[in-house]
Amino acid sequence: MNSEALSKIIINGMEERKASDIVLMDLREVKGSVSDFFIICSGNSDTQLQSIAESIEEEVKKNSDERPWRKEGYTNKEWILLDYVSVVAHIFKNEKRAFYALEELWGDAKVTPIAEIA
Numbered sequence: 001m002n003s004e005a006l007s008k009i010i011i012n013g014m015e016e017r018k019a020s021d022i023v024l025m026d027l028r029e030v031k032g033s034v035s036d037f038f039i040i041c042s043g044n045s046d047t048q049l050q051s052i053a054e055s056i057e058e059e060v061k062k063n064s065d066e067r068p069w070r071k072e073g074y075t076n077k078e079w080i081l082l083d084y085v086s087v088v089a090h091i092f093k094n095e096k097r098a099f100y101a102l103e104e105l106w107g108d109a110k111v112t113p114i115a116e117i118a
Contacts, residue, residue, distance in 0.1 A: 001064045003036035003086035009063045010082075010089050011114060013056035014041045017048065019091070022114035023103065030108045035083075038106065040090045042097050046077040052091050053080045060084065 007024060014022050019041035027033035043049040053074070060066050066084060073080035078096045082089040090102060103111055 001066065006060070006064065006066070006084060006087045007037045007039060009059050010039050010056050010084075010087060013059035014039070014052055014089070014091075015114075016059065017043075017052040017055045019043055019048075019052050020094075021097075024112045024114060025103065025106055026110040026112070027106060029110070030106065033106075033109075035088050036086045038088050038090060038102065038109070040092065040097070040102055042092050042094050044094065046093075049077045049080050049091050049093060050074065053082060053089075056082055056089055056091075 011022060011024065020043070022039065022041040025038040025040065026036070027038060028036050041052065043052055057068065068082045069085050070083040071081070078093045079100065080091040092100070
């Protein structure tokens with residue numbers, strides 16, 4: 001499965017659990033990038049963050065039978081990361097997202113709010 005198709009599945013998983021402020025960051029033209037896409041979203045509570053992450057994993061497994069290469073953040077539930085190598089999903093609590101500011105850190109990436117894609 002290519003990274004664009006995988007991105008759409010991950011976004012669907014985020015939307016299923018009412019994630020907010022979803023953005024797709026295209027890193028393919030960024031020198032030294034670690035993957036093709038970052039997909040970032042926010043949630044309001046520990047429960048919602050876990051629910052979003054589980055929804056992503058379910059949607060990806062159902063549609064592609066892929067599993068994350070790496071998962072982090074399930075313990076503290078402030079920033080959950082699901083790494084599918086070519087696409088990395090970042091699920092943040094609102095205040096942590098503002099603190100880490102990935103959109104600014106990867107400023108050369110093309111950032112597309114999900115409302116523009118839908």
